[in-house]
Amino acid sequence: MAQITLPPVAKSFFTACKKCGADRYHTVLTHTSSTSAKIQCEVCKSNKTYTLPKAGSMAKKAVPGTKTKTGRVRKTSHADDFQALQTNRGTEKGIPFSIKTKFEVNQKIDHPTFGSGYVKTAQLDRIDVMFEGEVKTLMHNKV
Template identity: 20%
Template sequence: MITKELSAGGRIETTCSRCNDITGHVIVAMVGDVIVKVECQACGSVHKYREIRKPKLKSETSGVRRVRHGESREQAVSQARSEAAKKAAQTRANQRAQQEAEAVMIAWKSVIVSKGTNDARPYTMRESYAAGDIVDHPTFGMGEVQSVTRPDKMEVLFKEGVKVLRCTL
């Protein structure tokens, strides 16, 4: 049996990342005896070398959930899908909450830096405020009045987010 030695310029069969199929490739770059880059002869793309992987058997897949006694196959599939959907929804919700918190933090910092804290008024429910005023709250810290709504409420942008506080008009 003759073994074919691989070298740059040689031809091999491997998986193409653009075609998503096993096609003929030309070896473009090697590091020692390891193939690093190849060029697909079908589409012409140059990409990293990927070995041909054997398809997994259904029993080897990680997403398989066994049917329990007294449970139908449809119930098992539905349960597995709902668990995966819950995880995905939780991940998306966490990402969205983190992005919103970062946006609030950026808005708060820009307001505090631009207006400064020298003219901040201590917060009390018996005071009247206007949009744009800087308020110093004992719990939430410095904030900017975003809007005042009748009869006795205002929205204030704090570091933790927008809070609704009482005031007089």
């Protein structure tokens, strides 16, 4: 993708002038930031601020969720992730959930309220468990 940059100071470029109601040559007076400049219409001499179109904003939005650490394309749908686990491990018997039990990553849980879940992350006293509807943080390992 070509990087769009401001025209240099003292150069002219063609852009719309609202006062003239037409495209006019404008002289760049000064750069006010890396993406905006003060410009002057060569016909009506009106000053205005010219801002570059935000070409970077769309590219930035595409960054999250492109690839995981493992390099595979990240799934964005929770339902897909859960379904994949169910397909692989649906017949596996879950460990009945109890706050006193110490769970580990990847264990399957059978929760009385939320149903089957899979431990995504485990800390000393809490676990993130992927249930069908959402990921829930639960306490565990409580004596």
